[in-house]
Amino acid sequence: MQAKTMAVFNKDGKFQPHTIERRDPGANDVVVKIEYCGICHSDIHTARSEWGPAAYPCVPGHEIVGKVIAIGKKVKRFKVGEPVGVGCFVDSCGKCSPCKKNEEQFCEVKTVFTYNSTELDGKTPTYGGYASHITVKDKYVLKIKKGLPLDKIAPLLCAGITTYSPLKRYKTSKGKKIGVVGLGGLGHMAVKIAKAMGAEVTVFSTSPSKESDAKRLGAKHFKVTKTPEAFTSMMGKLDLIIDTVSAPHSFTPYLSTLKLGGTMVLVGVSPDPNSLDAFGLIGGRKVLTGSLIGGIKETQEMLDFCARKKVFSDIELIKPEKIDEAYNRTVAGDVKYRFVVDLNTL
């Protein structure tokens, strides 16, 4: 089966139309006609080989939503015509300890990422969601309730689950004080989800112009990090920080805003090293940790939570020929707050 895609052919290249082969549906496969796909900063890090050399041609995209157009004969959970989502990975061994605990993103054998990866056979390349359709094993396909705005749901498949998972793990609830560092795709979802969980949210941003948006999205406080006052005014106040920054920065000033024993979770993945002063952790016994997307079960739970709470992404919908421009604008911080590619026009 051939699929139309938008692909990039080297780290400095521009996106171009490109045809790839997708497998015909096997007994357990679902074929999804892709309608919308979000642009995650991870797509940019990968397409530009910022995290190490990518495999080209590269078709990024792991915030995929669309409709089922075909199913294999053993598929029971899905029907043709239903809205569905596909996130950051499309297979794993299913047998190891993390897989059995519904944390397939940490599969000990191999997590097959949606793009720039290979299937479990170790050789068939995977291509992502900037495409007309995709064939995925039913276990890795997410259900989306009918009648919801699919374009605004696409970013939940990565930005949503990546922020929901640590917010939930560290027990975000009414009365908790949560810091969100960086108001981009992940950051704006962290604000909305933390607020929907009942927390009081403080946004730390390098962009003074984002203050009114941060408050509209649900933040109570907004701190511009270019001045020390951003940190001194928040000293010892926060229970949890979600750091979504995509570029190198120092963790130390943020740690000072945590309560005794508070936790800072890194989800942003700068291509270059960040800095940390050990005193920042020792004083107040702070915890610095990380988090990687979420498993399929938790992703479904997040989609259901967001549907119930009416939490969707703020998006700018673009045509496939504008992907390069959207990448440049995202890197420049000019994104409100997720670009989503309309694949209906591919």
Ligand code: NAP
């Ligand atoms: P994004 O939309 O570009 O947002 C990143 C935000 O970080 C920017 O809007 C900006 O917010 C802030 N920022 C950028 N450069 C900065 C700098 N030099 N210093 C301080 N702040 C800066 O990106 P995204 O899609 O949300 O992704 C964010 C990061 O998370 C990326 O590195 C991505 O690869 C990673 N990621 C990780 C996971 C995971 O599972 N852990 C999943 C998805 C993405 P302000 O203007 O408010 O400062």
Ligand code: ZN
């Ligand atoms: Zn992502």
Ligand code: ZN
């Ligand atoms: Zn496994």
